[in-house]
Amino acid sequence: MPITQEKLAERLKAERTRLELTQEVVAELMGMKRPTIAQIEAGKRSVSSIELSQFAVIYKRDVESLLLENEPEDALGLLYLRNSGDLNDTVCYNLDKCIEVCKAATQLEKLLGTPQKDVSFSYTLERPQTRWEAVEQGMRLAAMERKRLELGTLPVRNIVEIIAQHGVRVGRYTLTDDVSGLFFLGTDTGIAILVNAGHSTTRRLFSYAHEYAHLLMDGQQTPGGVSRYGNRNDLLEVRANAFTAHFLMPDEGVRAFLDGLGGPTRQVIEIYDGFKEQAGHCGEDLLTAQRRTAPGSQEIRMIDVLRVARHFGTSYSATIYHLLNLKIIQKETQEKLLKEQRRAEQANKLLGSPQYLEQETLADLKQMTVNLIVEAWLQEKISRPKAYEYMNLLEMDPQELDKLNIID
């Protein structure tokens, strides 16, 4: 049942009342006389398409939402995030922008016939009741996921790629400092993970993995969530953090890497030669080879932690806490190492950026959407003005598209 003139009139009146605008003000903004607005709101005068566009601008609504019989469902994830409380204006603006880009990407993918993704890759888990249970679940899941991805004990060098392979949109947006990242999913937006562009690269890589953990473990129960300092005690956050630490730094992998860095002061190797099995030789000792390792190499030093961190793509401090949890270091060593954070940063700078951090270039929602726009235009799925409209949405110069010299 299409919307009638009367219904549209009611909706326009409701919107004006919602914004507490008078008919006079709206009439002035529209370049009309007040009685014309009164006639429109009484359903006695039809609204032309261009007038509706102007009303939409004044009332801060989409033309579609004013015309559709039922109000369009916003992205479920966005609704959830909005209701989750005190997000500041920057976060809200970036969220809205990101939602619009995700919606555009979904529309373009549909036009291009790309199959839409869901969270079928996620696990079904009971909600943890205690912190201990949350940690256990996270650790168990991390081991399962590593097994599924056949990672063995190797570091995860391509977390963004792993996420993107599930059809999840990955992006970086400036969020407030207390927010590390967020995820949301909806039929009109697809699945998306955003991390805080204001954080360091290693922190962001941790955040990608953290939000991936949420998608894997909470995706079926909740349409979105924000990871922030304030909710770090939430058991789902604890679970996601445990997952992330063990997913990025597997126990065996860390121990093996550390073994390679050094060990006890005296290393002994016994040489088996086969003679031990012969009669008369079973009581004899085996030949041994010994060496004394470099002074201090038996202790975990700042540089060792840094090497582990750089190997697994994690931050210095996250690595220290993980080593403590693995009982590789004691509390006193942890405190000592944490005090050396500044020196570690300087050393890290000297060693340069590990190459695999470049994987983050994949996390570019804007770039991904530009590619979709060009593809859709090339395939004549969208008109040129529509391609321009999408470029405007991305806050990019539409004339950039003219460089492609596509003639429609």
Next chain:
Amino acid sequence: MKPLQAMPTVVLDPYLLISMSATFPTGLLASCFYARFAVCDHLLPEDFLSEEYKQLMQALHREKVDTLSVPAVEMVDLLPMRNILVLNQIATIAVARFHGYLFASDCCTFRRAASTILQSADVLCGRQVCQRFMPHYLTPPESYIQVSYNTHYA
């Protein structure tokens, strides 16, 4: 004796109007005996690149084409086209349907979308408009569409 037929009206894609206006002598559209030309009045500056909007306004002034409006509720069933067209394109199709006029564009995506709503015989490209309604005018060059588009948009 055949009854007199009303002069057909062609609702032009604004971009086609710009192209035709730049290609043909001034006032050719305005003085055409065989058809009346119009555009949809849904022409907001933000829907065009600034240079395009300037050209469009010049073309409207030069060719004295009519601007037609359409009630917003007439666009409701066309809104799914929002994925592939912008609002002024949808309004242009709605105008043609609402008034029962012909529609013309050189954009194949736009024409294809219009064909799903209008009779396919009522959907024309720029060349067909020239052939049908400007028979006394020299046939435009073979590369008419490409030349005009490259001139203005490349």
